[in-house]
Amino acid sequence: MALPLYRKRFDLPLAKDPTSRFLTWLTALIVYLAALALAGALVVSDMARRWDSGLAGGLTVQIAPLPDAAASPLNERVEAALTVLRSTPGVKTANALTSDDTARLLEPWLGPEAADPLLPMPRLIDVVTDGPVDVDALTLRLKSAAPGATLDDHAVWLADLRNFAGAVHLAALGVVALIGGAGVMAVVFAVRAGLAIHRHVVELLHLMGATDRYVARQFESHVMSLTLRGGLGGLGLALATLVGIGRASAGLRASLLPNVSLEVWQMGLLAIVPVMACLLAMVTARWTVLRTLETLP
């Protein structure tokens, strides 16, 4: 700082403007929110990818216990369903889950009592497919062979999950666009205020033969240093928040929560946010100055 060569020199005394500190804080807030929105989108992407790899290429058949005494016992109906399934083209394997397996699956919802043999529990058949399956025809055949059978096509709720992930992405994008728009307006406002406060200096520079670009550059570098400072602060805060949430969720025992911690490369991706914010602010500052100076002769 003391070296005269590296001394920052502005013809316009912008640093003392009241708008300067405001812009730094605002950028910090904007980058914080945008980074969190982006992190949310990344988490949902991860989740969607896991669902995809876990559920694609599969069907689940559920055979409900029937109170009707006339019906054949549950085990027989499971066997009948397995026979139907194994003879269906497109089905690779079909395996019935034991009662214990089923109880384990339901434990997060029902607690340890899920294993109670008195609870009427459905039996599940996990089906892996290796080709297209005519789901409607299969459903009909299953229902006649094993009353109480229902067929869950994973594709249906995978589509739902994908829709959900898409909606979250869209929402994150919307949030980023909204706060980005607010940021652009704040920069326009701050630069206009700066031009008004220093009108006599700007006019003097203009009369001395300064090009509009020369004046704009001063505002650009000023806005750059402000938003870079604010943006880095906001990013640091966002990363701290994410690490905190990751720690807190790791401590929870409920396996219902998705994994919300981010990889290192994803954290790196978030570093783009302050850079983009800074670039956007600079472009906005230049555009505002050039537009305003056009009114000078």
Added chain:
Amino acid sequence: MIRFENVGLRYGTGPEVLRDISFTLPPGSFHFMTGASGAGKSSLLKLMYLAHRPSRGLITLFGRDMARAKRGDLPALRRQIGVVFQDFALLDHLSTLDNVALPLRMSGASEADVVEHCTEILRWVGLGNHLHALPSTLSGGQQQRVAIARSVINRPRLLLADEPTGNVDDGIGMRLLYLFEELHKLGTTVVIATHNEALIRRFDHPRLHLENGRLHVMPAQAARWA
């Protein structure tokens, strides 16, 4: 160098401040501009340094018709004009050296050149010991010399000064005028607006006299004995 033909100027919808102004300043000439306060001296200078566009008439500067000049061409033209503003117009937050450096930095000069030339010219106007002083710490006469140093640092082809001797005593006023004389000898075209009849009489230059919005050009001898 500069030519006005039937130029008129009005501010907004007000009356014409300048009417039918026609004159030609040859390259390398030296003119005083006189006229009562409010006669339009500052307005005429502003037309010359392209701060205003005329309401009517034709201005030719450096051989170019200003009505047809594109906005993007004006900065380069303005950089060839040195202006000493009536109120100095120094930037309070910049040191003496940085104030004088403005025109050089605008033209993209290297930092080494900037420091060298500015130091040299500030020594020349007797402010070698005040390179890093802020304008507010200088006396009126010293500020005036900074303003003059800044107006000539780029070796302008045209130098316009608006009452540069306004608030200094005659001794300093005389020294400033000798400074302008030096520049004139180096080939710069000079126009100086002033009230100071005593100074005008000491130098043998023609006069542009404004009265009732009209301009009368008086040759050197007449100017001396007017």
